[in-house]
Amino acid sequence: MVTPTTTGTAKFDAKGAGKPCETWYQVYGNLKSGVTPVVALHGGPGSTHHYILSLIDLWTKYSIPIVFYDQLGNGKSTHLPEKTGDAGSFWTEELFLDELDNLLRHLGIQDEYVILGQSWGGMLAARHATRQPKGLKRLVISDSPASMPLFVKAANEELIAKLPPDARNAIIKNEAAGTIDSQEYKDAVQVFYKRHLCRLDPWPAEVIESFDYMERDTTVYLTMNGPSEFHVIGSLKNWSIIDEAHKINVPTFLLNGAYDEAADSSVMPFFKFIPKVKWFTFAESSHMPHWEEREKYMKLVADFLGD
Numbered sequence: 001m002v003t004p005t006t007t008g009t010a011k012f013d014a015k016g017a018g019k020p021c022e023t024w025y026q027v028y029g030n031l032k033s034g035v036t037p038v039v040a041l042h043g044g045p046g047s048t049h050h051y052i053l054s055l056i057d058l059w060t061k062y063s064i065p066i067v068f069y070d071q072l073g074n075g076k077s078t079h080l081p082e083k084t085g086d087a088g089s090f091w092t093e094e095l096f097l098d099e100l101d102n103l104l105r106h107l108g109i110q111d112e113y114v115i116l117g118q119s120w121g122g123m124l125a126a127r128h129a130t131r132q133p134k135g136l137k138r139l140v141i142s143d144s145p146a147s148m149p150l151f152v153k154a155a156n157e158e159l160i161a162k163l164p165p166d167a168r169n170a171i172i173k174n175e176a177a178g179t180i181d182s183q184e185y186k187d188a189v190q191v192f193y194k195r196h197l198c199r200l201d202p203w204p205a206e207v208i209e210s211f212d213y214m215e216r217d218t219t220v221y222l223t224m225n226g227p228s229e230f231h232v233i234g235s236l237k238n239w240s241i242i243d244e245a246h247k248i249n250v251p252t253f254l255l256n257g258a259y260d261e262a263a264d265s266s267v268m269p270f271f272k273f274i275p276k277v278k279w280f281t282f283a284e285s286s287h288m289p290h291w292e293e294r295e296k297y298m299k300l301v302a303d304f305l306g307d
Contacts, residue, residue, distance in 0.1 A: 007026045026067070028068075029059045036138075038067065039104070040068050041116070043122075045236070047120075049069060067109075091235065093127060097128055113135055113137065116142060117144060118144070129250060137250060139251070139252045143288070144267070145266035148232055148240065160172075167187075170185060252274050254278070264281070
C-alpha cells in the first residue's frame with residue numbers, strides 16, 4: 001500500500017446545491033517538484049477514484065506526481081441524493097468543469113498540469129481542453145467516446161449483437177419492456193461488462209470498491225447516464241464534442257482497448273479532429289487497460305508525458 005503525500009478537501013461553491021460542498025482529493029508526490037503533475041479524472045459520471053488507483057504507478061515507477069479526486073456526488077466528496085433527477089438544473093457538465101477548475105486553483109497547479117481522463121473523465125477532460133486553459137500542457141483521453149450517440153450505436157450494433165444469445169436477448173427484451181431492475185437484465189449486463197468493461201477475473205478490489213460506492217448512491221449515474229453503461233437515457237444521451245474537438249490545442253494521447261465499450265468508431269472523431277494527436281489500442285484489454293495491461297499502459301503514458 002502506497003501512502004499518499006496529501007489528503008484533503010477543497011471547498012466548492014456548487015451553484016444550486018443548497019448546502020456547502022467539498023471535493024475530496026488525494027495527492028501522491030510533490031506538486032512543487034518541478035515535474036508537471038497529472039490530475040486523474042474518473043468515469044461514471046458518478047463513479048469514484050478507486051478504480052483508477054493503478055495510476056499510482058505513474059508516481060511510484062516514473063516519479064510523476066498524481067492527483068486523484070472524487071467528483072461531487074459520490075465517493076468521499078459531498079453527496080446530494082436530494083438532487084436525483086435534476087439533470088438540466090444541477091447535474092450538468094458545467095458543474096463538473098467548475099469543480100475541476102476549483103480544485104486546480106485550490107492545489108495551486110492551475111498554471112501547469114496534465115489531465116488524464118478515463119471514460120466519462122476523458123469526455124470531461126476533452127471539454128476542459130477545448131477551452132484552451134493556459135496551464136494545461138498535455139491531455140490523455142483514455143477509453144472515452146467523442147459522442148454518446150456513437151458510443152451507444154457501437155454498443156448495440158457491434159458489442160451487444162455479438163454476446164451469447166441468452167444475454168443478448170435478455171438485454172433487448174428487458175430494455176424494451178422497461179424491466180431493467182430484473183435479475184435477468186442485471187445478469188446479462190454482467191456478461192457484457194466481463195467482456196467489454198474489465199476482462200480480468202476476478203476484478204481488482206479497487207474496481208469493485210467503485211461499483212460498491214455507486215450502488216450506495218446512484219444519484220449522479222442514473223441522472224446523467226442511465227441504468228447501465230450502454231442503456232444511456234440520462235442527460236448525457238446526446239452529448240458530443242465532435243464540433244469542438246478541433247479546439248484542443250495541446251498534445252493529446254488517445255487510449256482504448258480492442259474489446260473496449262468505447263469502440264474505435266466512437267473514438268475516431270477525436271483522432272480525426274484534434275490537431276496534435278496519437279492513438280494506441282491495447283490488444284488484450286477492454287475498458288480498463290490501466291488494469292488489464294497495467295505495465296504497458298503506464299509506460300506508454302509516462303513516455304508520452306516525457307516527450
